[in-house]
Amino acid sequence: MMSIDEAPILMTINAHRGNLRTKVIGGIMIVLAIFVILVFALGSPAGTHSQLTFDPVNTTDSPIRLGTLTVLTRWWNLILGLAMLGLGVEVFWRQPRRGVMARFGGVAVLLLLALLFWAVRTPGPSQVSYVNLTSIFVGSSEVVMVLIFGALSGVMCERSGVVNIAIEGQFIAGAFIGSIVASETNNFFYAAIVGAIAGGLIGLVLAFFSIRYLVDQIIVGIVIVTGIDFFSAYLNLQVFTPYPNLNVGNLAPNLPIPLLHKIPIVGPLFFNQSGFFYCMVIFVAVVSFALFKTRYGLHVRAVGEHPQAAATVGINVARVRYINVVLGGAIAGIGGVAFMASQGQFIPDYTSGFGYIALAAMIFGRWRPSGAVVASIIFGMTVYLAANLQEFSVPISGEILQMFPYLITIAVVAGLIGRVRPPAADGKPYIRD
Template identity: 45%
Template sequence: MTDVLTPPAATAPEPSEPQVRDRADVRRQVKLLMVLGIVLLAEIWFKLKIDDPQVSHLFKGPRTLENQPVEFSGTPISWTAVAITVVALLLAALNRYPRRVGGVVLSVLVGLGFYGAFLMWAYADPSGAFAPAITSPIPGTIRIATAIVFGALAGVLCERAGVVNIAIEGQFIAGAFFGSVFSSFAVANIAAIPIFWCPVFGMLGGILAGVGVAALLAFFALRYHVDQVVVGVVLVAFGYGITSFLLGQIPSDQKATLNNPQLLETVEIPVLHKIPYIGEPLFGQNLLVYVMYLSVPLVWVLLFQTRWGLRVRSVGEHPKAADTVGINVNRTRWQAVLLGGVFAGLGGASFTLNTGAFDKEMTAGFGFIALAAVIMGRWHPVGAAFAALLFGFLQNLKDQLGILGDKVPGDLLSALPYLATIIAVAGFIGRVRPPAADGQPYIKSD
């Protein structure tokens, strides 16, 4: 009876095991602290170097008699940028920096704050009699990023299927040349077509050229299993060489009819283009830009919402397993590469249909930037599109700040897009994993 009433002896609590942080999490925190610390110091320096904070802007459109620059003080923007960065830095120091959507939103706010503080410093205290006004970055960003977005979509389609597409630059230059030729030919020889539709022929020429280069890539990489990186580099050189040769073969008296494309006209979308500040830059664009808007969700739907997209992703991740369930691996890869050629060709055509006559090396390495956007976007069409917009924004920033003279070094501005590419590829966007079979030829075993 005594044993029943005796309470059991209290058991000592087991010692809890110390929590060990993942090394990747530690590296992430260190990177955040370094980047945010540099950003904060730069923003403070920008503010302290301003003598007169009065600047002006033309966000509502270009300078006209009706639209004059609006003056305002840049001090609130500069200190707001500092405050946002301080909050983000404290969160990073306490290892409470949000992840996923919250982290993206906070990072975007920090980036916008830094951009605002930098603009206040760059446009304040003009050295000459001319006082430049801040203009909206959206029109230039969209114009420059159109080709990069198309090239990034081409890269996503190819690499999701397991084919490395280094040849985007070659597809760009070929699409630019044949886009100019097709559009020029339509203007000079097909009188029955309204002038508005002549650039559509240029888009068709760019598509044919992009698909042609893609077919060469697929032929050598999939049919003969040649190293895909080597094939891509060779096709880039081939694209530059063949377009330079063909341009030289156009007689001087025929350049007006074979290399004088009709530029794309602006088409305003009703209601949407009247939205203040962003309506005209986003919805007062040309046909090719609207095709770019539609292409991003289209590729997303194709890859992630269709049976064909599932097959593409399966042959890019595990081609042998795809083969065992009856999927023709090489045929699926051919389809993805050729479809990627359609988008890359449109990107190439945008160079001539937006700017004018074809010139050698006019693509200026944008194909390689598109390839970097694929990596920065983690092989996802939406992520790659946003990365392409970032590169377009930086390139447009260089063009906008070129009027400021020596205040911002021109060489540094020219290097901004490529510096961002190096930073992205070097791992500051986090750990990225390409498709498992990317770049690996598949040989069907008997």
């Protein structure tokens, strides 16, 4: 059975529209650039200045200080705006075949920078007079890490042809069970193991219903998320309320890597993180290697693209899918524990759709671990800034800011920014002849 939008028709449309879409994207970039120049550059009174610092908030461990950079807000933002304009005009004019997404990402980053510089201008309305890039990176790295865990889980499952929309449920389950284990043993390694088992079990349920009984994977996923969501709320009242000692949790301690963590910017960001962060980095490497450099990865991709052909050459389609969905679930389960460990305890409804954002990051990342990482960084920073921009007294309502990560995700899935192609057999049950 084919879906309503069948590929051939869309592809012809896209061939005609490829240039048009690139032009539209270029146009959007130009509009953003003009907005920055008019509002953030010319809108800043002459003489106001902004500070840029790179030192982490806790400076005890950083012997090398980069100091602060003080710039004139108006001129600095004018430079940023002109750079954006240049990129936009280039995309609009030349319509490059590759790298449009990267240029758009660059424009988005410049836009955020200009917004921050404008927000912290002194004299100005904000109490904060500086932008601390290091603390923004470090602060958003927790969200980014969780999203990467989820997106990796999605890559594992969807490369083998199973849509894992239950990532959210695996997050919740991992966070819940991880909190119990971390509270009882005060050991986040055990918590991660148990969280992985919980996530893997949910993956197994998803695989069982969708592979063995051919139930629509999206239905199974959504029903699982609903069930887990309310089950965790139930357990929260029924177990954590009478036994609060099961949900004290603690923040996962940072494990600084000797010497390396003293490097400015890079040190606090990459070498002074919790164990979950290092674990995530290893997972990204392992999943990339396993999917694209090993025999097993070839089997997985074959099963995801053309299960009939894979079966013909002797690959056990169902087994590959089971393994990948369970492993993917386990990765998402660890992601849930990581989220809990960065919050200190389990709170119902606290993942607020991170599982779905991770899914969108995987789509934006074109079903590749590397792409998923880039997309998770963009989405994670947006989520973090939307939640934290208010401390800069940006004159935008916080509720409107909250919409941004989700709106960007919609724009991404709609192909307004870049075009993506899923594995050919993604979401389709494999029926043996």
